Amino acid sequence: MRFDFIVPGDLSLATGGYVYDRQVIDRAGAGMRHVQVSARFPNPDPDDIAEVARVLASARAPVLIDGLACGALPRETIADAPVPVVALCHHPLGLETGLPTERALKLLQQEADALSACAHVIVTSNTTARSLESHLGVSPDDITVAEPGLDRRSPAPRTGTPPRLLTVARQTPRKGHEVLIAALERVADRNWTAVWVGANTLDPTWAGMLDARIAESPIGHRITRHGTLSAGDLSALYGTADIFCLPSHYEGYGMVFAEAMMAGLPIVACAGGAVPEVVPVAAGLLMEPGDPIALGNALDLVLRDRDLADRMAAAGHAHAQTLPDWDDTTATVRAVLRGVAR
Numbered sequence: 145m146r147f148d149f150i151v152p153g154d155l156s157l158a159t160g161g162y163v164y165d166r167q168v169i170d171r172a173g174a175g176m177r178h179v180q181v182s183a184r185f186p187n188p189d190p191d192d193i194a195e196v197a198r199v200l201a202s203a204r205a206p207v208l209i210d211g212l213a214c215g216a217l218p219r220e221t222i223a224d225a226p227v228p229v230v231a232l233c234h235h236p237l238g239l240e241t242g243l244p245t246e247r248a249l250k251l252l253q254q255e256a257d258a259l260s261a262c263a264h265v266i267v268t269s270n271t272t273a274r275s276l277e278s279h280l281g282v283s284p285d286d287i288t289v290a291e292p293g294l295d296r297r298s299p300a301p302r303t304g305t306p307p308r309l310l311t312v313a314r315q316t317p318r319k320g321h322e323v324l325i326a327a328l329e330r331v332a333d334r335n336w337t338a339v340w341v342g343a344n345t346l347d348p349t350w351a352g353m354l355d356a357r358i359a360e361s362p363i364g365h366r367i368t369r370h371g372t373l374s375a376g377d378l379s380a381l382y383g384t385a386d387i388f389c390l391p392s393h394y395e396g397y398g399m400v401f402a403e404a405m406m407a408g409l410p411i412v413a414c415a416g417g418a419v420p421e422v423v424p425v426a427a428g429l430l431m432e433p434g435d436p437i438a439l440g441n442a443l444d445l446v447l448r449d450r451d452l453a454d455r456m457a458a459a460g461h462a463h464a465q466t467l468p469d470w471d472d473t474t475a476t477v478r479a480v481l482r483g484v485a486r
């Protein structure tokens with residue numbers, strides 16, 4: 145049985161959600177067909193919705209829909225489908241940082257309506273499962289957790305002189321880059337360099353603000369920024385880093401934290417969303433989101449206490465070995481689809 149997987153926009157985008165979708169499609173092989181729909185989701189026009197309806201109308205087996213599209217569909221589009229629809233929710237659309245209150249509430253209601261018509265919902269973390277229960281009214285019986293997979297690798301040597309602080313995230317308000325700049329200014333007297341990786345095209349206004357903030361900062365010249373990198377180049381950067389720091393306000397899972405632990409990097413981050421679920425206490429120092437003072441103090445501690453950094457790195461790498469790989473993730477997703485088909 146072959147299942148269709150509807151994904152909005154460009155599947156090659158280097159965000160965590162698209163990496164997840166791409167890996168599942170690749171691992172499923174002939175058992176899953178990728179169907180690309182409009183990149184305007186989650187803000188579709190009527191033609192975009194009609195396009196999804198046509199895909200559903202022609203389906204002969206349960207259809208998996210990425211949450212960026214599924215959460216923005218009218219309930220009747222899903223309810224009228226001749227086959228069961230399964231949603232893959234990376235995190236609720238209305239919990240995106242920086243949304244006006246009215247827009248956030250509208251998205252939450254819209255997604256709740258859409259998911260109420262779905263046969264099942266797959267999420268990437270227990271935290272997101274609880275969010276769907278509390279914010280969107282989804283029954284726990286209708287939710288399956290399929291954590292992202294993780295490729296195995298050897299830990300980084302962490303011998304940078306000066307230490308290199310790595311941040312991997314697209315430049316959007318949810319990722320907290322402005323908090324990171326303020327925290328780095330608090331450790332300006334310590335010896336370090338910083339490398340940021342991530343697209344700056346998803347929110348040009350926000351990226352422009354970060355550009356201006358870095359240009360005026362006394363530590364701006366110590367931050368090297370890259371856009372989207374290939375998987376090989378990004379893997380190489382993990383191998384040359386000493387500390388991973390990303391102060392996200394919220395994460396539905398946070399794949400980069402798992403990747404950093406697999407690379408043997410101590411984590412300095414924020415306890416937003418699922419991050420405490422992904423990063424165990426021994427592997428990371430987690431602050432409240434939006435607190436640059438606490439983040440700066442944590443960075444200072446890890447930079448000056450090598451023994452602590454080494455213990456965190458070892459604990460993170462050991463924990464990463466226990467996480468699923470992409471074949472495990474794909475098997476869980478396919479099991480849900482087969483169960484719905486029965």
